[in-house]
Amino acid sequence: MLYLTPLLAWAQSPQPAKGGVQFQSADVRAMQADEFGNPGMLWVERGATLWKAPRGAAKASCESCHADGAQSMKGVAVRYPAYDANLGRVVDLEQRINACVTGKQRDAALAYESQELLALTAYVARQSRGMPVAARVDGPASATYERGRTLYFERQGQLNLACTHCHDANWGRTLLAEKVSQGQPVDWPAYRLEWQSLASIARRLRACYFGVRAEQPAFGSDDLLALQLYLAKRAQGLVSSAPGVRR
């Protein structure tokens, strides 16, 4: 605790807050802004088809309950991760979609990073384009939020770094060939050129764990979820332009 106190004193949230795309090259920014050329839109398109497709033993589609996704899903993605009263825990958008798939459609859960789950997530996230991140961390979500905050400031891995050391203390500076971002989780799921695929924020966070040579938490684990919630609260007010494009 003695050495933590000075650390917390200088580790303030970045001002002004900037989304990840602002740390990308002009080419990548143009690709994200280009409605046609943004490769993430391929997943959005597939998601729009899946939205209408009946699935599982219930032969229900997303549309059967939620009608037109372009209307009903407006502003939904920017509220996640969120506490879900029916499930009794904090879930991210992927888990919320899977709750519908297993519960309402009565089908096997979609695997993390599977094309179908990415497509549905991208489709839902797309409907919140231009809206500010608005995750709630009060009430039943507060314990998860606090856990996320602890993780964010906790050193880990062989490099012995915490998230804050790059994303609060050194954002905007150059790390190898890249600019260090503020670690704001807006625009996700995003198309990452390095991976040549759309990817969830969970996959991106796991890549950070890899980067500091720490053990990667599993997809859907409490640690990743807590970190996602903390980051969402930290990014409060930043505008989503999902699906994003990142190098």
Place this chain on the structure above:
Amino acid sequence: MMLGRVQVPPTVKRGEPFEVRVLVQHPMETGFRRDLDGQAIPINIVDTLSARLDGREIFSAEFGSGMSANPYVVFYATARASGEIVVEWSDDRGEKGRVATVVTVA
């Protein structure tokens, strides 16, 4: 059927070149990579892509393993009259894809 998109300007001028943009969803697996178990990942690439405007071929390409995943192709064409652009492609496993859009000569 594979997913793709094609875009042309809302209207084009007779005989003037216009831009045609094509985006195809495909992993474009090179065949040189190995998975986490060390097993070779078999090659899987789109090898031909062509575009026709009212049956007349206006563009064709053969891709190799150097193309990135989800290939993005831009080319120019001219039109004498309004018509339909059909873009077709196929990969080395015989999977085919097709998208079409209408070109309006104003």
